[in-house]
Amino acid sequence: MRMNPSDLSALDRAICGEVWASDAIARNLETLCLQCGGRFAGSEAYRRAAEMVADWWRGYGLSDVRLEPFPCVAWERGGASLAMTAPAERAYPCLALPYAPACDLAGEMLDLGYGAEADFAAAGDAVAGKIVLTRSGAAAGQRPMHRLEKYIRARQAGALAFIFADDQPGMLAPTGSLALDQDGALDQALPSVGIAQEVGLELARWARGNGQVRLHLRLDNRLWRGESWNVIGELPAADPTAPLILVGGHLDGHDIAQAAIDNASGVAAVTEVGRVLAGLRAGSGRPLIEPMSCGVRFICFGVEELGMVGSYAYAAAHEAEMDRIRFFFNLDCVAAGSRLGLNLQNCSELAPLFRSLGVELAAELDVVEHLVPFSDHLPFTLAGVPAAFIVTTGDRAAGRGWGHTAADTLDKVNIASVRLAAAGVGRLVARLASGQTEWPGRRRTPDEVKTALQASGAEPLLRLLAAWPF
Numbered sequence: 215m216r217m218n219p220s221d222l223s224a225l226d227r228a229i230c231g232e233v234w235a236s237d238a239i240a241r242n243l244e245t246l247c248l249q250c251g252g253r254f255a256g257s258e259a260y261r262r263a264a265e266m267v268a269d270w271w272r273g274y275g276l277s278d279v280r281l282e283p284f285p286c287v288a289w290e291r292g293g294a295s296l297a298m299t300a301p302a303e304r305a306y307p308c309l310a311l312p313y314a315p316a317c318d319l320a321g322e323m324l325d326l327g328y329g330a331e332a333d334f335a336a337a338g339d340a341v342a343g344k345i346v347l348t349r350s351g352a353a354a355g356q357r358p359m360h361r362l363e364k365y366i367r368a369r370q371a372g373a374l375a376f377i378f379a380d381d382q383p384g385m386l387a388p389t390g391s392l393a394l395d396q397d398g399a400l401d402q403a404l405p406s407v408g409i410a411q412e413v414g415l416e417l418a419r420w421a422r423g424n425g426q427v428r429l430h431l432r433l434d435n436r437l438w439r440g441e442s443w444n445v446i447g448e449l450p451a452a453d454p455t456a457p458l459i460l461v462g463g464h465l466d467g468h469d470i471a472q473a474a475i476d477n478a479s480g481v482a483a484v485t486e487v488g489r490v491l492a493g494l495r496a497g498s499g500r501p502l503i504e505p506m507s508c509g510v511r512f513i514c515f516g517v518e519e520l521g522m523v524g525s526y527a528y529a530a531a532h533e534a535e536m537d538r539i540r541f542f543f544n545l546d547c548v549a550a551g552s553r554l555g556l557n558l559q560n561c562s563e564l565a566p567l568f569r570s571l572g573v574e575l576a577a578e579l580d581v582v583e584h585l586v587p588f589s590d591h592l593p594f595t596l597a598g599v600p601a602a603f604i605v606t607t608g609d610r611a612a613g614r615g616w617g618h619t620a621a622d623t624l625d626k627v628n629i630a631s632v633r634l635a636a637a638g639v640g641r642l643v644a645r646l647a648s649g650q651t652e653w654p655g656r657r658r659t660p661d662e663v664k665t666a667l668q669a670s671g672a673e674p675l676l677r678l679l680a681a682w683p684f
């Protein structure tokens with residue numbers, strides 16, 4: 215059964231009207247950030263946030279709302295101090311990187327610039343036993359590198375400790391987790407800290423001018439085997455075997471901030487899509503999205519920031535349902551920008567469909583095909599499930615921006631961007647769920663997934679992370 219254009223227009227008006235006229239997004243975002251702070255994995259605040267989101271979803275009319283538990287290695291930040299003991303005595307502010315164990319160590323610093331493969335190769339055996347300094351980013355014209363690539367190279371080369379400097383001015387130290395085999399020893403990671411760009415540049419100057427820089431690093435972090443939860447809620451189709459559309463984003467954030475951009479913004483948008491679509495169901499007196507030919511499942515993932523542990527756990531626990539998933543909209547950082555970006559993950563056959571829907575919606579929608587080997591869609595992409603990494607774009611580029619620093623606070627979130635994401639994704643989901651469009655998408659075979667990851671250049675990073683499944 216297809217809706218006629220006037221029904222569609224009524225549906226769009228209802229969704230946009232509800233998203234733009236309601237204060238739900240702003241209210242939920244503020245409540246989450248003020249009441250639960252950064253919602254760090256393993257913390258009491260995360261548990262409170264998960265229950266808060268579940269309560270919202272029940273109140274908005276989603277069904278079978280539940281918290282699905284999974285094991286994870288939890289970590290708690292203690293004191294951290296970094297000091298230069300030679301050639302001069304200086305103390306520097308630093309942030310332990312999550313999963314760094316406690317330590318009290320002294321050693322010689324080795325500045326490896328951006329920490330590219332070639333930098334480590336050139337240093338050779340000199341890396342062993344050193345406190346390796348690298349900075350965020352890559353040299354001009356070079357492939358962008360994730361923090362973890364630099365960290366894993368340092369660890370593999372036998373470094374004593376790892377220091378990661380930010381790439382933007384402002385005396386903000388970055389955080390960001392280390393790679394951890396969740397089944398391995400708790401203290402397997404290198405002692406590691408983030409430092410501000412200015413501190414990194416000063417240390418590099420000392421090393422250039424005076425040869426040997428000696429550092430003393432002390433960390434009092436705590437690790438333990440804990441538990442976390444994915445929050446799940448449903449807008450079911452009448453047929454329980456109908457295909458599923460997933461709308462999700464990670465609820466956990468970093469402990470040093472409100473984690474407002476990354477990713478309270480995504481949680482607020484996912485929640486808004488649920489609120490508005492639940493209100494459009496039969497009997498609500500509003501334009502209908504019945505009959506639904508697909509169920510819609512809403513998910514807030516836990517422990518994304520420590521290695522997508524929640525989304526991997528979900529994919530493992532729901533493996534038997536993977537064939538039913540038609541598409542996954544993963545909303546991660548939808549807090550700035552006047553355009554909605556759909557990064558299709560290995561499902562190029564859907565690009566024409568989403569481009570034509572963008573025209574139909576008269577929405578500022580950019581459909582790009584760019585495989586991103588991090589965030590919660592990755593376990594689904596590895597399983598061959600079509601997905602989009604949803605971001606907002608179009609404003610002044612700011613590198614990684616405020617995310618992963620203490621400045622990721624509510625005041626940085628542009629509520630209009632969150633509304634844009636909620637309305638855009640809501641309208642797309644309503645069309646897909648009500649059978650408005652032919653669906654050309656299909657699940658990929660493992661061989662096709664492997665080929666696509668190789669073509670995208672993601673293989674080296676996934677191999678370094680021991681996340682290469684082939």
Ligand SMILES: [Zn+2]
Pocket residue numbers: 464476477518546547
């Ligand atoms: Zn994120």
